Every structure is written in C-alpha cells, then in structure tokens.
Amino acid sequence: MTDKVAAKALLRAERLAVRNQLPTSERIEKSLTIAETGLTTLEIEPGMVVSGFFPIRSEVDIRPLMADLKSRGAVLCLPVILDKTTIVFRELHADRPLVPLGFGTFGPGADCAELDPSLMLVPLAAFDRTGHRIGYGGGYYDRAIDRLHRKGLHPRLIGIAFDCQEVASVPAEPHDMRLHGILTESGLRRLNS
Numbered sequence: 088m089t090d091k092v093a094a095k096a097l098l099r100a101e102r103l104a105v106r107n108q109l110p111t112s113e114r115i116e117k118s119l120t121i122a123e124t125g126l127t128t129l130e131i132e133p134g135m136v137v138s139g140f141f142p143i144r145s146e147v148d149i150r151p152l153m154a155d156l157k158s159r160g161a162v163l164c165l166p167v168i169l170d171k172t173t174i175v176f177r178e179l180h181a182d183r184p185l186v187p188l189g190f191g192t193f194g195p196g197a198d199c200a201e202l203d204p205s206l207m208l209v210p211l212a213a214f215d216r217t218g219h220r221i222g223y224g225g226g227y228y229d230r231a232i233d234r235l236h237r238k239g240l241h242p243r244l245i246g247i248a249f250d251c252q253e254v255a256s257v258p259a260e261p262h263d264m265r266l267h268g269i270l271t272e273s274g275l276r277r278l279n280s
C-alpha cells in the first residue's frame with residue numbers, strides 16, 4: 088500500500104467515524120439546510136440530467152433536494168453498481184420500484200434508461216478546501232467521471248457532505264478528480280477547479 092493510499096484510508100475512517108456520531112436529529116436538520124441552500128445556489132435548467140444518491144449509513148440525505156430539483160425540471164438519476172469497478176447512472180422514476188444493488192444501496196432497475204449526468208451530486212467521506220475528495224474507496228466515482236471525460240462530457244461535480252467531514256488536506260492521487268463545488272450545511276463553496 089502506498090503512503091497516500093494509507094493516509095486516505097486513515098482520513099476516510101476518521102471522518103466516517105465523526106459523521107456516524109452526529110445524532111440523527113442533527114443529520115436531518117443539516118440535510119434540510121443543505122436542501123434549501125442547494126435549491127437556491129445550484130443552477131438548474133429544465134431537462135438537465137442530475138445524478139443524486141439515496142443515503143446509506145450516515146450520509147447526508149439529499150432526497151428533499153432531489154425532489155425540489157425535479158420540480159424545477161431536472162431529470163434525476165441514481166448510481167447503479169454493475170460490478171467491482173463500475174457504476175452507471177439510471178433514470179429515477181417515482182412510480183418504479185428500486186432494486187437492491189449491493190453495499191446497502193438501492194437504485195433503478197435495468198428497465199430504466201442509462202443517462203450521462205451534466206450535474207453530479209457526489210457523496211463524500213472526506214474533502215479538503217481545494218476540492219479533493221475521498222469516497223468509500225471503491226474508485227467508482229473517479230472511474231465514472233473518467234468515462235464521461237473520455238466521451239467528451241464534463242459534468243459539473245458538486246460534493247455533498249457535512250462540515251465535520253472536512254480535513255486539512257487530502258493526499259491526492261493522479262486519478263483523483265477535483266470537485267467544482269462543495270455543498271454542506273454552511274453553504275455552497277465554489278472552487279476554481
């Protein structure tokens with residue numbers, strides 16, 4: 088294991104432990120604040136494809152934000168784990184059942200269209216002020232973003248986290264994609280990446 092991988096693993100475990108300690112009531116309050124802030128700061132055009140996520144473990148619950156973005160015309164999609172290295176994004180339809188997809192995640196089934204988001208709301212385990220991020224360690228988002236770049240697509244990447252998940256510096260590896268913004272309960276930070 089390289090030094091950077093080990094350092095990231097440590098930061099991931101540390102920030103996830105802090106996130107797990109947030110009382111449920113605080114997580115709900117902060118998630119609602121994040122939804123309100125997101126609605127007023129994220130620029131959405133009707134028809135825009137936006138990837139969100141349904142929360143697992145102690146993640147920010149952005150379902151209220153997703154519902155509001157939909158009412159403003161966004162087409163929503165969710166990540167779907169296909170195998171050990173791949174996620175794709177499938178359209179979320181309110182009237183279709185979600186299926187279990189591994190690691191406690193649920194998402195649209197194979198009957199739902201695969202979409203390329205132009206705005207991605209990216210779940211974080213930890214982040215720093217320059218927009219470097221750490222996820223659960225699967226590299227799923229890094230690869231998915233890389234795949235979109237290879238198709239000539241450059242989605243806007245907005246990290247979603249609680250303030251307590253910020254660290255001084257993420258030891259970035261060459262494959263790590265930087266976020267364009269980070270949305271927490273204290274607001275949307277726009278970054279020059």
Ligand SMILES: Nc1nc2c(c(=O)[nH]1)N(C=O)[C@@H](CNc1ccc(C(=O)N[C@@H](CCC(=O)O)C(=O)O)cc1)CN2
Binds near residue numbers: 142210
């Ligand atoms: N809500 C939500 N959905 C999501 C993600 C996410 O971060 N949040 N993902 C974002 O990528 C994908 C799922 N990625 C995940 C990757 C690893 C683990 C996980 O539990 N890993 C083990 C370690 C496994 C190992 O090291 O072999 C662990 O943390 O214990 C969970 C989810 C797709 N869907």
Ligand SMILES: Nc1ncnc2c1ncn2[C@@H]1O[C@H](COP(=O)(O)OP(=O)(O)OP(=O)(O)O)[C@@H](O)[C@H]1O
Binds near residue numbers: 222224227229262
């Ligand atoms: N574009 C890529 N192509 C190939 N492998 C990659 C790519 N991006 C990441 N990986 C691999 O995935 C593994 C996990 O990467 P990393 O620790 O950055 O995950 P993470 O950012 O925490 O997870 P996630 O992206 O799922 O939120 C590493 O072994 C890394 O080499």
